[in-house]
Amino acid sequence: MLIDSHAHLVSLENLPEVLQRAQENNINKIVSISSDIPSTEATISLAEEYDYIFATTGVHPHSADQMSEEVLIGIDHFAENDKVVAIGETGLDYFYMNSEKEVQIDSFTEHIRLGKKHNLPIIIHVRNADQDMIEILTKESAADTPGVIHCFTGDYDTAKKYLDLGYYISFSGIVTYKRSEELREAAKKIPKDKILIETDSPYLAPVPHRGKPNEPSYVKHVAETISDVRGISFDEIAEITKANAEKLFRI
Numbered sequence: 100m101l102i103d104s105h106a107h108l109v110s111l112e113n114l115p116e117v118l119q120r121a122q123e124n125n126i127n128k129i130v131s132i133s134s135d136i137p138s139t140e141a142t143i144s145l146a147e148e149y150d151y152i153f154a155t156t157g158v159h160p161h162s163a164d165q166m167s168e169e170v171l172i173g174i175d176h177f178a179e180n181d182k183v184v185a186i187g188e189t190g191l192d193y194f195y196m197n198s199e200k201e202v203q204i205d206s207f208t209e210h211i212r213l214g215k216k217h218n219l220p221i222i223i224h225v226r227n228a229d230q231d232m233i234e235i236l237t238k239e240s241a242a243d244t245p246g247v248i249h250c251f252t253g254d255y256d257t258a259k260k261y262l263d264l265g266y267y268i269s270f271s272g273i274v275t276y277k278r279s280e281e282l283r284e285a286a287k288k289i290p291k292d293k294i295l296i297e298t299d300s301p302y303l304a305p306v307p308h309r310g311k312p313n314e315p316s317y318v319k320h321v322a323e324t325i326s327d328v329r330g331i332s333f334d335e336i337a338e339i340t341k342a343n344a345e346k347l348f349r350i
C-alpha cells in the first residue's frame with residue numbers, strides 16, 4: 100500500500116477514473132493539497148466524501164499577494180475541520196516571484212503561526228529560496244511535527260539543513276528524471292524515518308508518463324526509483340513512506 104502525500108485532486112480532470120486507478124494501484128490514502136480559499140472548500144468537500152482523502156488549507160506562494168485578514172480568518176477556520184491534516188501549501192518561490200519577497204515572507208510566516216496554533220504540520224514549497232527559508236524556519240521555532248519540504252529538488256547538504264530542523268523531505272516524479280542524479284543521491288541518504296513520496300498531481304508526472312497529466316497512481320514510479328537507489332524492496336519503501344505520512348499527518 101502507498102500514500103500519495105501531495106496531490107492537487109481538485110485540479111485533476113476525470114477525477115472518478117483517476118481515483119478508481121488509485122484504488123487499483125493500492126494507493127490507500129491521498130493528501131489533497133489546497134492553494135487558496137476556493138480550492139480549500141472544494142478539497143474539504145472531496146475529503147468529506149471519500150474517507151481515504153485528506154485535505155489541507157493554505158495559500159500557495161504563487162498567490163501570496165491574495166493573502167489578507169479575511170483569507171487568514173478563512174484558513175484559521177478551515178484548520179478546525181477534522182479532515183484538514185496540514186497547513187499549506189505555503190512557502191517561498193523566488194524563481195517565479197509571482198509576488199514580492201516581502202509579501203511571500205509575510206504570508207509564509209502567518210502559515211507557520213497557524214500551524215503552531217492548530218498543532219498541524221506545514222507543507223512547504225521552496226524554489227530558489229533555501230537561504231531565506233532556513234533562516235525563517237530557524238527563527239520561527241518549529242512545532243512538534245513541523246512539516247515537510249514538498250517536491251524537494253536540492254542536494255543532500257540542503258536536505259540536511261531541513262532535517263536538522265526536524266522536517267520531512269518529500270520526493271516527487273522529478274527523482275525519476277534522467278538528469279536528477281544529485282537528487283537521487285539525496286534520496287539515498289535521507290534517514291528512513293524522514294522520507295515521503297508524492298506526485299504533486301497534476302504536475303510533474305514521473306517517467307514513463309513524463310509530460311502527461313500526473314495522477315496519484317503514478318506515485319508507484321517514485322517509490323520504485325527510491326527503492327532502487329536505496330537498494331531495498333518496493334514493499335519496504337512503500338511501508339516506510341506510508342508509516343511516515345501517517346505519523347506526520349496523523350492519518
Ligand SMILES: [Zn+2]
Pocket residue numbers: 105107132188299
Ligand atoms: Zn503542490
